[in-house]
Amino acid sequence: NKQPVTTTSYSDRGMSLEAELNESNQYYLANDIAVIHKKPTPIQIVKVDYPKRSAATIREAYFRQPSTTDYNGVYRGHYIDFDAKETKNKTSFPLKNFHEHQIIHLRACVKAGGIGFAIIRFTNESKTFLLPATTLFEYWDAQAHDGRKSIPRDVIEDAGFLIPYHMNPLIPYLNAVDQLIAAQK
Amino acid sequence: NKQPVTTTSYSDRGMSLEAELNESNQYYLANDIAVIHKKPTPIQIVKVDYPKRSAATIREAYFRQPSTTDYNGVYRGHYIDFDAKETKNKTSFPLKNFHEHQIIHLRACVKAGGIGFAIIRFTNESKTFLLPATTLFEYWDAQAHDGRKSIPRDVIEDAGFLIPYHMNPLIPYLNAVDQLIAAQK
Numbered sequence A, B: 001n002k003q004p005v006t007t008t009s010y011s012d013r014g015m016s017l018e019a020e021l022n023e024s025n026q027y028y029l030a031n032d033i034a035v036i037h038k039k040p041t042p043i044q045i046v047k048v049d050y051p052k053r054s055a056a057t058i059r060e061a062y063f064r065q066p067s068t069t070d071y072n073g074v075y076r077g078h079y080i081d082f083d084a085k086e087t088k089n090k091t092s093f094p095l096k097n098f099h100e101h102q103i104i105h106l107r108a109c110v111k112a113g114g115i116g117f118a119i120i121r122f123t124n125e126s127k128t129f130l131l132p133a134t135t136l137f138e139y140w141d142a143q144a145h146d147g148r149k150s151i152p153r154d155v156i157e158d159a160g161f162l163i164p165y166h167m168n169p170l171i172p173y174l175n176a177v178d179q180l181i182a183a184q185k
């Protein structure tokens, strides 16, 4: 039942949040803790060649806008859904990092009983937080009224959960999910 | 919060199981019942052109083997994971329709507390069943011992749940999921 763990050639320095999350998800999977994957990027395929004796080759294709977030899966029987975002800002997280369809998707997931959140990294200090979807929705909806286009860092520290760096997994974000689930009870 | 429902141009006759499931999932989403999507096909991108003033064009890419099943999402707080398969056989469902990585993935999902199953259609009579993952695992594992390479249709009728055709949604498979959840309690 164990899955092989691919060792990546990334060094920790400069490894993107996404690469670190993928590695963490491999750890969680290999240790029977959770099954969470990044979804493939949706591609619109226009032209495919089928050469004799070799693999089908896509010759013309375009990137499509995803209609969901990047990550989902199952942990402790809970449906987990999130997106990961990095910002160079120091004092706030700009809402323009999210697309409306991602917010719509997260809202639908939470409504159906799933656990939704964002993983936000302030790259300047390399600090990573889990932000509950409900706080994200609050600030997203308020934009239209108060014109504020970002979530203050204080709010993220308060309403969110710090994810300290760790070994195995590198980003132990499911500990923060445990806290989120406990807080929702 | 409502998402637009794309009306498809398929007629019922000859519509593939996958197309019917996608349409059913759109119905479930638009009516706030469940959030279940088919995952994009994973593609290995080798060469991309970035023409001026137009969209990035993928010029060389290859299909990759998916490491999961095709469908997942959330319903009534449950994580849902499945694959859809059609067979022209009449009296049994050939196990070769599944890849080992799909079985491994379904096993991991069930172990993590998710609801796993297959949706199997006998195309000859156009009869569709939900088969619980546990029955699939039983026959998958037995192959090595008894050499039987298929699941008898009787077993699918018995251990599975018939999904009758319907309007809105066309394939009301979440009714069968309700039965599966109730049976597991």
Ligand SMILES: [Mg+2]
Residues within 6 Å of the ligand: A070, A083, A084, A085
């Ligand atoms: Mg993303």
Ligand SMILES: [Mg+2]
Residues within 6 Å of the ligand: B070, B083, B084, B085
């Ligand atoms: Mg399939």
